[in-house]
Amino acid sequence: MHVTSIDRYLVEPGVVTEWSVTSNSVADSPLPPSYNQRFHLDTARTHGVGRSVWMAAAFDLPGTLDRPALERALRYFIRRHDTLQTGFHADSAGIRRVGLDPEHVELRSSTPLAVDTAAGLRDHLRQRFTEVCDPLTFPAYTFATIERDSHYTVVSAFDHTLVDGYSLVIALGELRRIYESCQAGVEPDPALHVELGDPGSFLRYCRQEAEAPVTDVADPxxxxxxxxxxxxxxxxxxxxxxxxxxxxxxxxxxxxxxxxxxxxxxxxxxxxxxxxxxxxxxxxxxxxxxxxxxxxxxxxxxxxxxxxxxxxxxxxxxxxxxxxxxxxxxxxxxxxxxxxxxxxxxxxxxxxxxxxxxxxxxxxxxxxxxxxxxxxxxxxxxxxxxxxxxxxxxxxxxxxxxxxxxxxxxxxxxxxxxxxxxxxxxxxxxxxxxxxxxxxxxxxxxxxxxxxxxxxxxxxxxxxxxxxxxxxxxxx
Known part of the structure; x- marks a missing residue:
């Protein structure tokens, strides 16, 4: 995986479509942010502009994009990982966690947009990801595809509160495998869950951190x-x-x-x-x-x-x-x-x-x-x-x-x-x-x-x- 920043990302122009998450079932959650999330959210509230510290995983595939298969794959992927079912809102009362019901996840695709220069495409992706992947909005992630005559690119962008660098490797591998399974059938193969392994629960991780005992200053x-x-x-x-x-x-x-x-x-x-x-x-x-x-x-x-x-x-x-x-x-x-x-x-x-x-x-x-x-x-x-x-x-x-x-x-x-x-x-x-x-x-x-x-x-x-x-x- 090549590690870069958006201003250095060499992406070939093409037709861009954004795939965003919608749900009519969003509710507050009593679970507090993790330590890392709190650090990031406090910085976002303090500085405002430039607060979207998003990171994205991108990969190319040959041929023509199968849009229905990708939509099914994204829905399966979101339902699989609870970090994608949660986020944060900020108001005068402070920062609160919110979550959606994974069974009510829907995806909305934007009108395809042809971008004919690499610089223009980078600017478009940066603007959209920065706007959507804001840590104080929900959901703070999105997906995009860039289609060309012979191949296409799939990009997954997340605010840092939701993922780390290791997560991008997992996301890339899983999305590709789920998409392939959806191309082969109307729904992913039931054996896919076993193949991918237990997805774990980041929310459980946050809960365990919140409930961890206080450590004394005498601890070495x-x-x-x-x-x-x-x-x-x-x-x-x-x-x-x-x-x-x-x-x-x-x-x-x-x-x-x-x-x-x-x-x-x-x-x-x-x-x-x-x-x-x-x-x-x-x-x-x-x-x-x-x-x-x-x-x-x-x-x-x-x-x-x-x-x-x-x-x-x-x-x-x-x-x-x-x-x-x-x-x-x-x-x-x-x-x-x-x-x-x-x-x-x-x-x-x-x-x-x-x-x-x-x-x-x-x-x-x-x-x-x-x-x-x-x-x-x-x-x-x-x-x-x-x-x-x-x-x-x-x-x-x-x-x-x-x-x-x-x-x-x-x-x-x-x-x-x-x-x-x-x-x-x-x-x-x-x-x-x-x-x-x-x-x-x-x-x-x-x-x-x-x-x-x-x-x-x-x-x-x-x-x-x-x-x-x-x-x-x-x-x-």
Whole structure:
């Protein structure tokens, strides 16, 4: 799956149809938002413009679109996942969750619209997805098709309150399989539910989080978070280079998408990291810290990284925002040695993984005034190895894309993705002159550092078995 942003999405022009959800059975729900949802909704209410942090999955299929089959497939898909049956409304009384009866889901297709340029199509999709996938409206998702003479594209767009990056992979695979089943018959094959597996329940996940016991500040996991935030000044970490923006005052968002290493280079760098007792992810983080050190002289780079919370089989096939966050600090050695620095990073990473049993909601309640939010965004680095996710073998053939909206930002965030093409990086940052120059310098230095490590190699450590393999690495 190619990870990109809407301003960089290379989509072929065609005839666009939007498929939106309607229902005459919508009611309030007493279930509160999850921690992640609350964070996102509070940001949306505070900043208004640019609040639709939607993400979309897109894939291509050959031939002619079977409209009746797609409509049946979408209805089946929505009834299968309860995150698509819920959303939020905001009024003077606050934010409340609402839900629809899955048995009363209907789909309305728009009048087909011919768009003859790629730029025009990108602008149209961005405008429509931003309008519909608003976290404070319901339902905050939609679907679109783009038809051409020989092939067509299916796009599913969701506000972030409803899904995470892992969900997009699930959605793409399921929609394609359900659609194929609907093409073969008037209704999906009854065996399809067994084939797709238990869809889980994101609402149950939210309920379990809400009912989780309060964690005491004496809990060693909370103490680790407290130490981390204390070293960051009592708040979340920020990108350590100047971005030319005031904390808490977001600017229009800038975006960058670029390859870091090709397939061979990625294999080479991964092996170097494993031989050094680290992993590909902690190796790239160390390279990032080294780039920061080269530019600014700073040897410390604290950050947060997301971890999916799908270890329990009941969430394996669920759509939803099933992630938590973990703290990590990259410490560059005094002599700048990559292996020594990687050892520091990997040790911090392993410590972070031990905190997985406590949720961010529990951490927040335990710390209370010990943590204050100063920025809209958090400096974070995400990593997904798409090759290891189920149902991704044919993503290249499907021209599969993960497309994110471009909104506003007051900090930098990075998404590392690995596919059969190699290693790539999507960056999100404030679109200021200072930030554009800073991020370009950082990314150029990072890529040069990675290539340099691949060229010169390192001496294997005595005990590389302490390395964390990629199938255990963070995935969101």
């Amino acid at each position: 996991r909370v103490r680790e978070w407290a130490r981390f935030y204390s070293r960051c000044g009592g708040t979340a970490p920020s990108f350590p280079l100047d971005l030319g923006v005031e904390a808490g005052v977001p600017a229009p968002q800038g975006a960058d998408v670029r390859p870091l290493l090709d397939a061979a280079g990625t294999e080479r760098f991964e092996q170097i990291c494993l031989d050094s007792g680290g992993s590909l992810f902690t190796g790239v983080l160390t390279a990032m810290g080294s780039a920061i050190h080269e530019i600014s002289g700073s040897r410390r780079m604290p950050l947060q990284f997301p971890l999916h919370t799908r270890r329990n089989p009941q969430w394996a096939n669920a759509l939803g925002w099933l992630t938590t966050s973990a703290p990590l600090t990259v410490e560059i050695s005094t002599d700048g040695d990559f292996q020594a620095s990687l050892a520091n990073t990997h040790a911090s990473f392993r410590t972070a993984l031990t905190l997985g049993g406590v949720s961010m909601a529990q951490v927040g309640k335990a710390l209370g005034d010990g943590y204050r939010r100063t920025r809209t965004d958090v400096f974070m680095v995400s990593y997904i190895d798409y090759r290891r996710l189920p149902g991704t073998d044919d993503h290249e053939m499907l021209n599969a894309h993960h497309v994110s909206n471009v909104t506003v930002a007051d900090d930098a965030q990075f998404w590392i993705s690995r596919t059969n093409r190699g290693l790539a990086l999507r960056s999100r940052f404030p679109d200021t002159p200072v930030a554009r120059a800073t991020v370009e310098s950082f990314l150029t230095t990072l890529r040069r550092f990675l290539e340099s490590i691949c060229e010169r190699g390192v001496t294997p450590v005595a005990d590389p078995t302490r390395a964390l393999r990629l199938d255990e690495a963070p995935v969101v």
